[in-house]
Amino acid sequence: TQLLEQSPQFLSIQEGENLTVYCNSSSVFSSLQWYRQEPGEGPVLLVTVVTGGEVKKLKRLTFQFGDARKDSSLHITAAQPGDTGLYLCAGEKSSGYALNFGKGTSLLVTP
């Protein structure tokens, strides 16, 4: 059972465009993380959001945690080719040690 649904699955845009990636669930999470994975490498943590309604900014990336702590979004402003990669969201439930990963959004930014 996939607890976290990410959309879109694939996204191909041109440099300079804006985009939003969504991570949705019917479950409540104590925290939600976003990772980026480049081809041939392991995922790298970008951000963790903990509080419902929280917004965090990382340069051109803006992350938001839903008020009910069931969903999250990642917005990229003026995308660059270096943003290309697989974006994974992962939710942590307060009752366990493991993270529940979404299937990811594969982003391609072309010059």
Next chain:
Amino acid sequence: NAGVTQTPKFRVLKTGQSMTLLCAQDMNHEYMYWYRQDPGMGLRLIHYSVGEGTTAKGEVPDGYNVSRLKKQNFLLGLESAAPSQTSVYFCASSYLRLVNEQFFGPGTRLTVL
């Protein structure tokens, strides 16, 4: 610090062969994890460990065994490899504080023929 390292990077096995994947971390993390990543399936947890000498099953544990004899090492074993175990395997570690932020290794690409 090397972070999380995995050996080997690539391996090809024949059906029925066995092998062990090694994960090592130098961050003194208590928690370690083994995932597999398959196209369209995302990252799925195989086994994890919350401390030296302890292991637990994850979402897809069948066909795999693990051991955590030393805090810095987490081994994943395949006793009798099957083609369904062809995948990319990632190890991760974390130091559980307020949140479980995980650090991943570079992965091992395993092909079972």
